[in-house]
Amino acid sequence: MELRKQHDNRNLAPDIPDDWFVPMAKDQDAAEAVVRPSLSYWQDAWRRLLKNKLAMAGLFFLIALAFMSIFGPMISPHSVSEQSLTNQNLPPSSKYWFGTDELGRDVFARTWYGARISLFVGIVAAMIDFAIGVIYGGIAGYKGGRTDNAMMRVVEILYGLPYLLVVILISVVMGPGLFTIIFALSVTGWVGMARIVRGQVLQIKNYEFVLASKTFGTKTSRIIKKNLLPNTMGPIIVQMTLTVPSAIFAEAFLSFLGLGIQPPFASWGSMANDGLSTILSGHWWRLFFPAFFISLTMFSFNVLGDGLQDALDPKLRR
Amino acid sequence: MTGYIIKRLIAMAVTLWFIITLTFFLMHSIPGSPFNEERNTSEAVQRNLEKFYHLDEPLYVQYGMYLKSVVTFDFGPSIKKSSQTVNEMLGRGFPVSFELGIVTLIVAVFSGIALGIIAALRHNGFIDYLAMTIAVLGISVPNFVLATLLIQQLAVNLAILPVATWSSPKHMILPTLALATGPMAIIARLTRSSMLEVLTQDYIKTAKAKGLSPVKIVFKHALRNALLPVVTVLGSLAASILTGTFVIEKIFAIPGMGKYFVESINTRDYPVIMGTTVFYSSILIIMLFLVDIAYGILDPRIKLHKKEAS
Numbered sequence: 001m002e003l004r005k006q007h008d009n010r011n012l013a014p015d016i017p018d019d020w021f022v023p024m025a026k027d028q029d030a031a032e033a034v035v036r037p038s039l040s041y042w043q044d045a046w047r048r049l050l051k052n053k054l055a056m057a058g059l060f061f062l063i064a065l066a067f068m069s070i071f072g073p074m075i076s077p078h079s080v081s082e083q084s085l086t087n088q089n090l091p092p093s094s095k096y097w098f099g100t101d102e103l104g105r106d107v108f109a110r111t112w113y114g115a116r117i118s119l120f121v122g123i124v125a126a127m128i129d130f131a132i133g134v135i136y137g138g139i140a141g142y143k144g145g146r147t148d149n150a151m152m153r154v155v156e157i158l159y160g161l162p163y164l165l166v167v168i169l170i171s172v173v174m175g176p177g178l179f180t181i182i183f184a185l186s187v188t189g190w191v192g193m194a195r196i197v198r199g200q201v202l203q204i205k206n207y208e209f210v211l212a213s214k215t216f217g218t219k220t221s222r223i224i225k226k227n228l229l230p231n232t233m234g235p236i237i238v239q240m241t242l243t244v245p246s247a248i249f250a251e252a253f254l255s256f257l258g259l260g261i262q263p264p265f266a267s268w269g270s271m272a273n274d275g276l277s278t279i280l281s282g283h284w285w286r287l288f289f290p291a292f293f294i295s296l297t298m299f300s301f302n303v304l305g306d307g308l309q310d311a312l313d314p315k316l317r318r
Numbered sequence: 319m320t321g322y323i324i325k326r327l328i329a330m331a332v333t334l335w336f337i338i339t340l341t342f343f344l345m346h347s348i349p350g351s352p353f354n355e356e357r358n359t360s361e362a363v364q365r366n367l368e369k370f371y372h373l374d375e376p377l378y379v380q381y382g383m384y385l386k387s388v389v390t391f392d393f394g395p396s397i398k399k400s401s402q403t404v405n406e407m408l409g410r411g412f413p414v415s416f417e418l419g420i421v422t423l424i425v426a427v428f429s430g431i432a433l434g435i436i437a438a439l440r441h442n443g444f445i446d447y448l449a450m451t452i453a454v455l456g457i458s459v460p461n462f463v464l465a466t467l468l469i470q471q472l473a474v475n476l477a478i479l480p481v482a483t484w485s486s487p488k489h490m491i492l493p494t495l496a497l498a499t500g501p502m503a504i505i506a507r508l509t510r511s512s513m514l515e516v517l518t519q520d521y522i523k524t525a526k527a528k529g530l531s532p533v534k535i536v537f538k539h540a541l542r543n544a545l546l547p548v549v550t551v552l553g554s555l556a557a558s559i560l561t562g563t564f565v566i567e568k569i570f571a572i573p574g575m576g577k578y579f580v581e582s583i584n585t586r587d588y589p590v591i592m593g594t595t596v597f598y599s600s601i602l603i604i605m606l607f608l609v610d611i612a613y614g615i616l617d618p619r620i621k622l623h624k625k626e627a628s
Contacts (some may be wrong), residue, residue, distance in 0.1 A: 035402040157333050162602045165595055172583055173344045225477035249460060256462050256565060257580055276466050291463040
């Protein structure tokens, strides 16, 4: 079409000699060919995530951290609770890589043991939030109307609760410990997830493919499972990567107030709390290592979450 | 607008009632009474103590009395520190905590916005990366770690600032710095991203085409719209500053409300725990409410009286 048009109007461009206008060979017409291989949503997201150097660095740190939390205590020649009263408050050396604390316990072994606790708290809290939030938000969003209204009133009340205050209260009542922390974090934590899932489901349930599915007589549970949830996974995953660091932070905060993990077990928060009292006597390694790894973990989850947010957002697709 | 405010006020009251009830029953679900200690008290004394604190009444009577006392803002006496009432403690601690919180909020908001604007104007430049690195670090480093580092470096090693307590403006620098960095980082990131979005809009191009000075474009045209997302997070930021004060007040030995709260947790002083929790929660809920109202006033596109669009 285009070619023919130019040919007809060739006298409108007198500078261009006629013999420049040659018909284009058929196989040269590449405009309609598929330029890039077709990628599924997840492949495309992964490709974009790979390009984000900071997010990849975060992912790498987290994998390394998970690895060390499993094998770190094994690598160390000393056990977590082994006391050696002749070796109190030693600075880092070839024998004690991260130094020792006031009972002569190895800070290296305790740091990785603390990583276990912190990562465990973060991941379990995020999974519980995920389970409750998706079911609650999914039902509220899908049913809509009265059910949605009633369910969201509950969420509104819980959302207004000061999160850390509730966590502190529950820890006071239930007594400190790992289970208490996870329970306390989950009581209010799922609310954010429920709100996100509900918003997404409300939007997606009106799309044609859901309607098509309904006309085939698909059961509600199957529609939620197969049609709605896969399409809300992006924001859910992002929310989860942000839940984990906030849970880890809350654990550190509680342990710092003395409501967290109790000795002889260690978490980063309780180690930092112990280390704080000795910082003025120059035992910097006791605060430095747990604090450094808390920060590194928070940093990694945050940049990974940011990266995922960009990667999973279809609007930013190029 | 009025309808919306009334609706929100009712929701606030329900949330507050929920917190009071939750706190009350959580506190009373703990086995044993607060007076079961190693210290031997005769049975008569024990009974008198329980009578004084109304612990011998049935639970629903106690609950009713507590609700009444909350409505009249009288949280009763402390169990562990006899001769002191919770109200006195709050009265003494709150002004200090309020001062710390407000100064922190102001520092965090202004420095965060400034950092965000600079980063957005120098998008992908060195300053942008520097500012965002600071921001990510600020989010990643817990405030108690930052506080300790600040004490060790600035107060102990260099000895240019006092270590602890709360008596002069000089004493306020370190706690404020430690507390403000996290919120500042969040604000900086938000300001940057919304600023970047706003700067690509057509009306900014128009302003540039009119030949307005960059200062006027940024502050008069771009910033007004860029700051809306920042307003929405102010409520939750206030919450994080509030809980942050527990830790910061503990580290810097500041005689604020957070110190009483942490102390009361450690000594299981239930009236104080309940009183401070209810007090903190009401402040927070009111803050969230004010932020919502402010948002509605600032952004004319949002019509509060209409039913919330999902």
